[in-house]
Amino acid sequence: MLASSQTLSSFNLSSTKSIIDDLNLVQQRFVNQLPLIITVLGLIGFIGNLFTFLQPKLRNNSFCIYTLTASFIDIINLFVNLFPQYLNPTSDSASSFISDKLICKLRLFSVVFFPQLSLDLLMMSLIDRYACTFDPTSRMSRLIRLKTVPWMIFITTAVSCVASLYSPLTYDIIPGYGCGATNPTANAIAYISIHGILTPLVMLIFVFFTYRNIVQHRQRAGGALTTERNRRRNHFIGMVFAQVFVSSFFVLLWIGVYWYFLTIQNSNQSAEEWAIVGFLMSLTNNLYYLIHVRSFYLSTLTSNLFRKTMIAGVLKLFSQTLYHRWRGRNAFISNLAVTMRVGQNRQEDTANQLRSVL
Template sequence: MSSVEQINSAAKQITLGISIICIIFGTIGLLLNLIIFTRRSFQSNSCCIYFLAATCINLFVVFIIVPFRILVGVFNIDPTSNNEPLCKIQIYLFSVTRALAIWFIALACMDGYFCSSSNIKLRTLNSVKFARRIICTCTVLLIIVYIHNLIYFKIGLVSDQLGYLVPSCIPTRGIYAIFTPFWNLVWYALLPLFLMLLFGILTINNIHRSHNQVISQNQLSQNRINNQLLKMLLIQVITILLTIIPFIACRLQLSLTLNNIKSQYEIAQDNLFLQTATVISPISHSISFYLFTLTGPIFRHELIRIIAIWLPRLIPKNKGQHHACRITNVQNRRIHPIQ
């Protein structure tokens, strides 16, 4: 096996392995997230509304986008490569949904800043009503931001892993082909990550200031809950940073060398880096439940409550039947007096 074939084989194995892990753990974790964040005790907290919105989008990523990448990256099957309308819709839909998942976490960081602020006007923005409005506004904004994908993407010939020309869904050649990767980086990664870091720093600053304030017992209890949610948010932001930075670096490197003439070996290397970076990014969409369980006592307690509610519904029925059988057996064994 040549070095090019070895690199291409490694890219496929990495894509398949990580994608399957994301699908399995993502399915279990995100469905449990959905159950927990729709509980009445969480629906009154604005930060949980952002988590719930992100969970819904992440389900689309795990169930649709990740399997699609397996088809394309592992089995070389692209359902959109011969259908231009489908090609445009797929690129547009995937771009919007991936960005929304990241932006909803950025909005949760903003909500954390409002929640921890000493400014009364800012604290009024820490509400479920405002959270729902800003989620809708953000969704409409990103729908508009990526609308150009429906116009300028088309079916074109590109080099595959072995250097052969194959049809693929690509941006129109020229200025747009250079513009769109940077545009996607700004809206999918750089801008939301900047907002996460900005509001994260401002929130930490607000928390340090609040330590010197005298607060009531009720407010202390609410602050304890908010601090747990902020800790859950912080670990989610760190995970997003770790999984998106390789993707940013890879996309920038490929964009800067777009016009370079490359050998088959260099094309295979670029494909390996791109496949690895692309398949790593959905990890942050898949593991939020496990991060929340590890870092959030309030989340763990709600999970335990749900288990405590549902588990007896499965077990006592069998126990009841077993108990009834034992009573029947005892009654049958009794010696009745002679009449």
């Protein structure tokens, strides 16, 4: 019996080591490479959004301005908060890099502020599409006026800043540890409440209101023909709906794992269970940054208007380049022909002069 117990114990120990080693291997070869992959995808998406939304057909639309501004915030967030993890993924930023109280607070503020501002700008895009479902004479339609957009972006930035102030207030330099949460409970409650519950909930509520207004508008219109304005509005609504659902999924995925970690952090867990939780924390934290990549790719997949505008811009760019090359080539050939003709005329004049002398 004792021998069998020792054999079982050694089998469990080897099994635990095997699982931990497998998770560490996946962490090193896959998860630790995600920051670089996501940053590259985000940079490509930002360039695509910048090129497409600045086309004359879209650049004067309030929804496109909100989306392009959010894309700009996304690329800043990727390079400030995600990409440095790839440069030194195994280092402890709290003890190695952050040694000053101000740097600690600014660092944690940026970690919370940029993602929150990106989601709030997405919410403004959704509110903009919600306002489009009202009649042009209503007060809600004022939100889609171009002169209102800068003020709304300013207000959104201020609200995001206020909603993120809890982070620097609950973090400070801890002697012997570095930059850490001085009140972990308050920080976790604020983070989960604002970013994990309130923000996705408000976005989903506006999705419901927008969809309800569209259905009511179609019922009132009956079999009337759809105008160009309504078709464009529907294109943008499909884009923002897809972005809201994908963003909410990744937010809730990360918040769920983070909440589970908070509930078991003071309990007795085996080494295998802690390894699994740590792996899931790292994986979902990296996947959370896909929120800041989704705009360009979801727009390309869901909106025919976005694809046509992007393709038309690319063709126009290449056609102009080819046209200038063709024009330069023709000019060179014309100049060469003129030069040869002038030279030939000079030779004929010289020959005629020689004949007249002789």
